[in-house]
Amino acid sequence: MTRYEFIVSEAESGGRLDSVLGRRAELGSRSRVAQLIAGGAVLVDGVARAKSYLVVEGQALVVTVPDEAVLNVAPEALEVPIAFEDEWLMVVDKPAGMTVHPSPGHFSGTLVNALLDHGLAGGESFRPGVVHRLDKDTSGLLVVAKTSEAHRRLVGMLRDRTIGRRYLALVEGSLAADTGTIEAPVGRDPVRRKEMAVGGRRAREARTHFRVIERLRGYTLVEVRLDTGRTHQIRVHFQGIGHPVAGDPTYGHRDSLGVGRQFLHSAHLTLEHPITGQGLDLRSALPADLARVLTALRTAGAPES
16 A cells, blocks of 8 residues: 655645545546545544545645555455454454555455455455454454444544543553553654654644553553554553563563563453444453463562652
């Protein structure tokens, strides 16, 4: 896929989103832009907006255009546990090591490959049904749409922050407080382009709440709740306060516990069903690899006072 980024100029301020992007030659016609907007491929400051949305000077417009090779994604018989499913949506328990959607060089083995047989719908054609994502090596609960209407409503709920997402994370060191909020903008790292950083390039607001669950020798187990969903937000925020996620190969220190990946698990998902209004409260136990790490730490004894 190809990713374009534009900043709304003073002259463009107040214009319709489809009109402003329709004048960008690299995106093709205005009708093509409208299709991209309808498919969720256009974000305004990180949020999907309608084609009639009036843009404001300084806003960042990000457009993701799929490569033709990615459009023909084949279903694959990959086992992914399902925590909830009905005719409109499903909540899967994604294993660590699985990428959510295809991309150039990763056309197979993804969550979308695994779930295509389930009638996914809505969103971009190369990642149908995908509402939000988890990093490849983050495990746990993820909601996926099975109809276009469910997708539209779920995207709106995510934007309005009415989907509750709680994670379990093991972080390095001992946090000073039992509860707290990390509030710091997150953007693209200006030097390491594939990484994110607090106050990075085109940083956007980000807010992470945490609650200490258990203090262990050299580490702290926390429950994390997100108000925003920036790329790598939890990992970047805890690195920013000097307590990186254990095992994190990008933002952490040496993996002295032998975790093999970041100790981060999407453990609790709450939402009101977008079609039926049913309250969904779903939980996922720690996978075996992370549970073993906790057991070893507990066996090592109490934290130093």
